[in-house]
Amino acid sequence: MKKASFIQKLEGSKKEFYEISKSIIQPNIISDQKKYKILLKKYLKLEKIVSLYEKYNKKLALLQEADFILKNDSDADLKELASIEKYKILENLSSIEKESYDLIFSLSNETEETTENHRNAIVELRSGTGGDEACLFVEDILRMYTMYFKKSGWKYKIIHAQKGGIKGYKEIILDVNGKEGVYGNLKFESGVHRVQRIPKTESQGRVHTSAITVAVLPQVKDIEVNINLSDIKKETFRSSGAGGQHVNKTESAVRLTHLPSKITVECQEERSQHKNFEKAINVLRSRIYQNEKEKRLKEISIKRKSLVSTGDRSVKIRTYNYPKSRVTDHRIHKSIYDLAGFMNGNIQEMINFLKFIENKK
Incomplete structure (x- = not known):
């Protein structure tokens, strides 16, 4: 980045910092928790940039003094000290420039995708090729994730199960x-x-290959995706899951179809039809949001900065090889030789590698 452009960006950050510092104390901003958190996060980053800018200007003033002595003073010892001081100042300026640039760059890359990272999630697991073995693997992956949630201090609820x-x-x-x-x-x-x-049902000891799909959607609020109820077809039916005699007596399960997008969602885990409807609406909202986001990305021809989080359900991302006790992520060509530990919820190491590759792009 050229020096003039760099200074211009620092000045722009300083101006924005003072603007946010005024708006963040306004009652209407404080009362809106979502907006307040976003502004506060930006305020704290800008505060660091402004602090570095002030330090940068002080060092520039010291550099001018050293240059003046080197140019105008006749004392050899003083000029030698000024020369040493100038070298230190230039090193400090270079360090401040790098730190400031990194902060400015990270701030300019606070896109919709990065703010989404702080959201809660809807996780959908579905059996694919492999019949009963694929259904069993869905259960294994479910256990893996729930153990990971526990380690992370997260809570989960089952919305729908078949x-x-x-x-x-x-x-x-x-x-x-x-x-x-x-x-x-x-x-x-x-x-x-x-x-x-x-598989347990395999009598000849042959290795079988099965597959499941995982879809992770960011949770969204009703203010972010406005669903017209007239666009929704609602159907009720009797639950088929756990729940004793109740499941056979009342039509508490709900199926919602969003007619414009043809997206269908079912929920049958609650005894109350009303609660099932609420949960189904939340999932429907997340799916519509995800669809719209993908359409926008295609329309403006934006390629994601990394293939590791495209969310494309057709992409084979990982293989769990039981005979070799190995789990391999094909996107980053990373293998972990502790399948038992991985299946017990120790998946953060792999996620950290994926994060690193995505942020590196």
């Missing part, structure tokens, strides 16, 4: 909530997860 033919699940949808960073961590899990192992 049992497999013998055991496991054909489909299960979770509502995952935490203090922050839920979607920012889980978004890397979207895609096809493949398993290679000997």
Whole structure:
């Protein structure tokens, strides 16, 4: 970055800092928690930039003094000291420039995607190729994630579950909530997860390959996605999951179809039809939001900065090889030789590698 452009950006940051410092204390901003948090985060980053800018100007003033002595003073000892001081100042200026540039760059890259990282998430698991074995693997991955949620201090609720033919699940949808960073961590899990192992039903000991799909969506509020109720077809039916005699007596399960987009959502985990409707609406809202976001990206031809979090469900992202006790992420060509630990929820190491690659792009 050229010096003039760099100074211009510092001046712009300083101006924005003082503007935000005035607006952030206004009652209408304080009462809006979402807007307040966004502005506060930006304020704190800008505060660091302004502090560095002040330090930078002080060093420039000292550099001018050293240059004046070197140019005008006849004392050899004093000129030598000024020369040493100038070298130190130039090193300090270079360090401040680099730190300021990094902060300015990170601030300018606070896009919709990075702010989404702090959202809660909807996680959808579905069996793919492999029949009953795929349903069993959905259950295994569900256990892996719930153990990871526990380690992370997050809470989850089952929104919808459809049992497999013998055991496991054909489909299960979770509502995952935490203090922050839920979607920012889980978004890397979207895609096809493949398993290679000997099924319990295999008498000849042959390794079979099955696959499931994982979709992770950011949770959104009703103010962000406005759904017209006249565009929704609502159907009710009897629940087929756990719940005793109740599930066979009342039509508490809800199926919602968003007619313009043809997106369908089911929820049957609650005894109350009203509660199932609320949960289904939340999932529907997240799916519509995700669809619209993907359309915008295509329309303006923006390629994501990394392939590691595209969320494309057709992309094979990971293989779980049981005979070799190995889990491999194909996006970053990273293998971990502790499949048992991974399946017990120790997946943060892999997520951290994915984060590193994404931020590096």
